[in-house]
Amino acid sequence: MAILNVLILGYGKMGSAIFKGLKESMGVQVKISVVVRSPATVLDLKKELQSEVTTDFQTPLKTADLVIVCVKPQQAGPVFKALSRSLNAKQTVISICAGISLAKLREFVGNKASLIRAMPNTPCLISEGVTLLCADGPASNAALELSQKVFKSLGEVVVIEENLFDAATSISGCGPAYVFMMIEALSDAGVKVGLPRELATRLAAKTFQGSSQMLIERKEHPAKLKDEVTTPGGITIEALMALEEGKLRIALMKAVVAATEKSRVMGERA
Numbered sequence: 001m002a003i004l005n006v007l008i009l010g011y012g013k014m015g016s017a018i019f020k021g022l023k024e025s026m027g028v029q030v031k032i033s034v035v036v037r038s039p040a041t042v043l044d045l046k047k048e049l050q051s052e053v054t055t056d057f058q059t060p061l062k063t064a065d066l067v068i069v070c071v072k073p074q075q076a077g078p079v080f081k082a083l084s085r086s087l088n089a090k091q092t093v094i095s096i097c098a099g100i101s102l103a104k105l106r107e108f109v110g111n112k113a114s115l116i117r118a119m120p121n122t123p124c125l126i127s128e129g130v131t132l133l134c135a136d137g138p139a140s141n142a143a144l145e146l147s148q149k150v151f152k153s154l155g156e157v158v159v160i161e162e163n164l165f166d167a168a169t170s171i172s173g174c175g176p177a178y179v180f181m182m183i184e185a186l187s188d189a190g191v192k193v194g195l196p197r198e199l200a201t202r203l204a205a206k207t208f209q210g211s212s213q214m215l216i217e218r219k220e221h222p223a224k225l226k227d228e229v230t231t232p233g234g235i236t237i238e239a240l241m242a243l244e245e246g247k248l249r250i251a252l253m254k255a256v257v258a259a260t261e262k263s264r265v266m267g268e269r270a
Contacts, residue, residue: 004030004066006065007035015070021154022150057082066093066094069093069096075097092147093115095116101117117136130156134162158172190204
């Protein structure tokens, strides 16, 4: 493929991250068209992106090899139904619409195009993300490989079976919010015990970053690494007891379960 023609529908934060990744890291020549809802943003985005920006997807769709749909889940039905009128079997469509199953997407578009379901998380904005991918039965290996290449420019890619998708989304997709909340809480606690806000936040954030990297590199159970920090009768065990009394562990588990159920409900309502 001499030139990869890509159509991005929706230009929010994730659409912009995907645009940047395609431009910088694909290793092939890419022509990108961006579709937005507001005519008022077209001219400004054209200047900023140096790419085709339009409110009408019909023309760029005719030549698109890859279509990436970055709209809200409640907009998915109308958008995919409109796309289906012009899709062809050689095209690949990637959906990042949370909760919308491949079966539902196939229902929207009929027997046209290869379908890929993706869930990137917000660290993709700095090329440190995790993206979940799954493909429906008719999707070709080439379509899945192309999708992996797109999202590898934004971080790590994990291909899973779709029956795991909602559960995995509740960890990697929602997880940055859990982490930011915990960092915020640690920062507040630091201020409470006398630290300047900026220092408290940096200490918390860098500790999350270093601890996560240590876990990834050493490939050991988190409990083992926790025990390395925890000396008998020391400061850390005192803090851990307070966390257990506050039910931090069960609260995080409940968050993942709640997010998984919400993702399933959203898919059923689409």
